[in-house]
Amino acid sequence: MAGPIPELEDCATRCATRLCAADRVLLASHIDADGLTSAAIAAQALERARIPFETVFEKQLDEDAIADIAATEYETVLFTDFGSGQLDIISEYEADSAFTPVIADHHQPATVDDDGESVRIETDYHLNPLLFGINGASELSGAGASYVLARALAAVADQQPDQPVATDGGTTTAARSDNRDLAALAVVGAVGDMQASGGELHGANAKIVAEGVDAGVLETGKDLALYGKQTRPLPKLLEYATDVHIPGISNDKNGALRFLDELDLELKRDGEWRRWAGLTNDEKQTVASALVKRAVSSGVPATKIDGLVSTAYVLPNEPVGTELRDASEFSTLLNATARYERADVGLGVCLGDRGDALERARKLLRDHRRNLSEGIDLVTQEGVTHEDTFQWFHADDRIRETIVGIVAGMAMGNQGISRSKPIIAFADKDDEHVKVSARGTHSLVREGLDLSIVVGEAARAVGGDGGGHDVAAGATVPKGAEAEFIERADEIIAEQLS
Known part of the structure; x- marks a missing residue:
């Protein structure tokens, strides 16, 4: 075979x-x-x-x-x-x-x-x-x-x-x-x-x-590149769509509602907003075309507009409108389990438990989303410190060390937080150690960035250890070694991107 x-x-x-x-x-x-x-x-x-x-x-x-x-x-x-x-x-x-x-x-x-x-x-x-x-x-x-x-x-x-x-x-x-x-x-x-x-x-x-x-x-096909196509009501789907920022819609609740109200479509049934997964192909095309027109008229660069469409990975054996039908939403559901010490729940869902394990996972997901939102708000409000080659923040014990890397990646692009520099986040792991999470972009990787080497070498230089991938990596270092870690990481990134 x-x-x-x-x-x-x-x-x-x-x-x-x-x-x-x-x-x-x-x-x-x-x-x-x-x-x-x-x-x-x-x-x-x-x-x-x-x-x-x-x-x-x-x-x-x-x-x-x-x-x-x-x-x-x-x-x-x-x-x-x-x-x-x-x-x-x-x-x-x-x-x-x-x-x-x-x-x-x-x-x-x-x-x-x-x-x-x-x-x-x-x-x-x-x-x-x-x-x-x-x-x-x-x-x-x-x-x-x-x-x-x-x-x-x-x-x-x-x-x-x-x-x-x-x-x-x-x-x-x-x-x-x-x-x-x-x-x-x-x-x-x-x-x-x-x-x-x-x-x-x-x-x-x-x-x-x-x-x-x-x-x-599995089923694949081109679709709108927005998270939550299965589960989010249409206004929330558009309001929270920030990877491709569309002025007047992204991060704008009233703007998203006005945009939808202007479309000649039945976007509510029984008083409830429909979800993207429940639209017909013609309805999806109408919404997508209107989004593209709004993006063009708002001056969004063509390269960004191209990012409104991507390949969707659908699990056809799962019910329409559930987190499990979309690979992206499924993965987020899983992240919400083991990162809160319930790996058994996530494993159960993967193995087919659609009863207690799935309900528990959904509860954890709701908590996870709230924690991510609060973490992103914290980082955006307090800002980051910019070194020559990267930006960083220290969450202390205000963001769980198991999700601080996700928060860092999602915060990139917010006010004062650049997408043109990698970001490094610190969070307390225990009384003696600090978790380090680093996130970059694929464009930075193409320029030579390898965060696995950055955090690995910088962590070992201060008595810790780490590794991962070029675009995302993590480490554990002794508490109090952050300043030395930052200095060494800055040097390594400068060498990689020179």
Whole structure:
């Protein structure tokens, strides 16, 4: 059975063979949307392959977390959406025979210093697109790596189709023994990991999309590039649409209402505003055309207007008008669970629980949106400090460290907060440590920005550690080391963008 990404097939098969040889597996994953979908994909693939497993989640895979994993009785540990950046620690436990690691990740692999030269750490079961010339920040997410592994697991386990399988979310059947039905979750993870640059998924991600479409679990098409097309009433959809700022509509409640009232359409039913997902194609075209005309007449640059349309990724098996039908809204729902210590809820939703887990996730999402709004207001009102090459703010304990990076990214473009500079956010992690979150833009990355290197080197220079992707990264540093971190980060960014 050919896998979706030929370059990764041999490595994925090797990893799958090792998992199939294990008596049982400990599945450890990250807590964001990409991490949750990674875990859900891996969990279903392991279950279908009849491999007993237990799942644990970590906010950060640091030395303490790895030590706790090593203290378990599991001889095989599957790391999803992290592990590559911690190979220096993991490899020590592997050498001591504490456990055998199998890694499906897309972050920058750790290196060791060998006489002044950085040398990549070798391990037998390491599935990472970066090792095969595929960009892990824009072409394949952690969920994508897990999906490639899941496809290989199906082939290695030679699973029989249509056989009942007990899962954490209930009972399902393995009608698609090749695991292509898991492609939808992989796309949700990629979208949640901000990999839809230019309005669509590219590279290896696009191949997974194609498999999902063929399997009937995904639909794609050009649509308005606004968040909330499934769930937001039309006035709110337009009012909150700030990625492409349209004067008189964006951030303008009354302006959005006036704009809609001017359209010759039935935009209310039974006294309630309709939602974008419930409009006919002709109605959508009418609204979109009017938006473009308003943008043009308001002087919005043509390049920005082009951004009003993007590729939509729809999960057709989910009900219209729910968060689960749209990949972007699905990923936001997941972010609202594990970032508030309820990874079990997000995993349950991914595994098909449409009862208690979904209702709990929706409650967490409402709280999450309120916290994000309050955080963005705080940063916008207090402003940021501008260094030569980037801008930063310190939230102390006023913004949760698990969402401060999201707040930073969403605040870019607000008054006094530039989109032409990367932004770095600090928030208290505990009494002794500070969380650092950095966000950039794809245009800055094209100019040479790599925030994974920035935060990693700056954090290690002050006794911390970090990593991530070129466009988004994070770190943990000792409290009180922020000023030194800022100075070092400024130097590194200046070198990258010079």
